[in-house]
Amino acid sequence: MKKTLLLLSILGLISNGQAMAQDEVATNQIEAVTPNERIGPQVQVPQSPASDDQGLFSAQGDWLNTHGINPHLTFTQMYFANPGVGVNTNNSESVSIFTVGAAFDLEKLIGLPGGAIHYEHLFAPWVHNLNYGGQSSSAVVGTLGPYVPQTSHLTLFTYEQKLLDNKLALEAGKSNAGNYFALPMCNSPTMCVSAMLQNVVGMNPPPYANWSARMAYDLSPKLRVQTGWWRSNDAFPFTDGWEANAGDSGGQVSNVYLANVSYRTDFSMEKYPFSYEVMGFYNDETQTNPYYTINGTSKVFNSSSLVKTSSGVSGTYLGAKKTIWRADGGATDNPNPKSISVYASMTQAFNNENSKGIDNQGNAGVIFNHVFESRPFDSYAINFLWAHLTDAEQKFLSDAHTASGGTGYDVGQTETAVSADANFILRKGIIFSPFVMYSWNSNSILNPYSATNPESGFSFGATLHFQLDQILGLSRN
Incomplete structure (x- = not known):
């Protein structure tokens, strides 16, 4: 939906230790946890500094962990501003989000080896400026601001079964594909938002969960192969996650098929x-040409003709x-060395007449870790982003x-952008x-029927994330 904004893949993503399994640990310094111990392992950030403070409810957290219950509780405050970008500049948006959930270890609870239930619910009680x-308006800047018209969302509710010495994982239920596929490589979650992955591929951004089934097999502690199916709804902002199908969202429901091979290491491995x-993807949604009718005319000026379509x-x-x-040349086993990393990612569609009008999108950049001795867990990055529209969308x-x-x-x-971002681990x-x-x-x-030519220029924003379960001592991850 061109007029529908994409939800920033931040919600729960920047919690300390968000990563795939120990074999899926990113190259930035992080803690290794199992795939669903944190919803949305799309962005990895530095680990928190060690602390003697175990939290006010650490005793209760120990009891819960012993009995197979790992609570999740977070609060995220986001702010975005566009002083020089878009068809209507000098605006801002703020969003406040709470997430509540838990992972249930069924081996500890009922003696079922390898079984787990994952649940998470999201609440966005305070949103300023949904517009x-x-x-x-743009594919890069406009998609950074969340669009959350519904206050309450089911974001995760799955059953997972591990087999073959935990090398094979089978999972089904309500989830978001971005928790497992196309995991961004960048430093800050804001810079990893991709309109193409969320709309063209149909992965839909968190918190929008839908029916899914996934299978992953670890060929080694570093190498994983994975495949999955997701139900996708192109009107995702108007769902709440509890729908059996499209519900009353008014959207077109499709099937998304994903398969990938991933290799991931950290400083403990290399x-x-x-x-x-x-990753390869296929979305079977009927694609509506952004420009042409079946008669080869512009659908804007010839609304009486049917719009040209294609399959998937x-x-x-x-x-x-x-x-x-x-800095140490690799001579030490420091898990958090002064280091520099480079990264790049790109998504390319093979149908250049897809409904959403983006042909390819990606980013590339440099990450600087542990720059200052006084701030050893912080990281900084310079990022280059682009989004290339299809010919039909441009027309x-x-x-x-x-x-x-x-x-x-x-x-x-082709829209391009350069950004600077940072992660400050406050505690x-x-x-x-x-x-x-x-x-x-x-x-x-994101605002095609505007008589104003969009401006190019500066935008900025910030996210403040509290992993409340860790702060309170309830979580052991």
């Missing part, structure tokens, strides 16, 4: 860690990250602008992640 995405992921969209995601320098934006009274759409087909369980970005060719894909 921010349309005001910022002196210069390396990670990569190769497929493509690939590629991502890689490599530590290229460390549609031009005609929609003209039809709305514009004097000529003068934005190029155990508290992470502050600001960013600043400058964009060029900022388009109007």
Whole structure:
């Protein structure tokens, strides 16, 4: 949906220790936990500093852990502003989000080896300016601001069974595909938001969960193969996760098929860690051409003709990250060395007439870890982002602008941006992640029927995340 904004893949993602399994640990310094001990292991951030403070409810946390219950409780505050970007500049958005849930170890609870139930619910009680995405309007900047019209969301409810000495994982229920596939390589979660993954691929952003089934097999502690199926709804902002199908969202429901191979290491496995992921996708949703009717005319100026359609969209995601320098030269076993990493990722669609109008999108950058001795757990990054629109989408934006009274759409087909971001680990369980970005060719894909040509320029934002279960001593991860 061009007018629908994408929810930032932040919710629960920046909690300390968010990662895949021990074999899926990212090259940034993190703690290793099992895939679903944290919902949404899409972004890995530095570990928190060691602390003697075990939390007010550490005794209760020990009891719960002993009995197979691992609570999840977080609070995330987000803020975004567009002083120089979009069709309506000088606006801002703020969103407050709570998540509540738990992982239940069925071996400890009822004696079922390898079994687990994962549950998480999200609440967004305070949202200021739901229109921010349309005001910022572009595929890169506009999609960073969350769009959460519903206050309550089921984000995770699955049963997982591990077999073959925990090498094989089978999981089914309600979940988000981004918890397991196309895991971004960047430093800050804000810089990893991809309109293409969420809309073209149909993975839908958190907190939007749907029916799913997944199988993963660990070929080694570093190498995993995985496949999965997800039900996708292109009207995801108007769902709450409890629907049996489309519910009353008014969206088109489709099936998304994903398969990947991933290799992930950290400083405990390699002196210069390396990670990569190769993923293929297919979404069987009927694709509506952004521009052409069946008669080859513009759908903007010829609304009486049927719009041209095609069947499904497929493509690939590629991502890689490599530590290229460390101050100690690899001579020590320091789990958190001064280091520099480089990364890049890209998603490419094979159907260049897909409904959402994005042909390829990606980012690349450099991450600096442990720069200052006084701030050993912080990290900083310079990031380059781009989104290339399809030919049909570019023509549609031009005609929609003209039809709305514009004097000529003068934005190029490829939006690019450069950003600087950081993760400041304030204390155990508290992470502050600001960013600043400058964009060029900022388009109007999220607000196509605007007579104003979108401006390119500065935007900024920040996220403050509290892993309350850790702070209170309830969680053991």
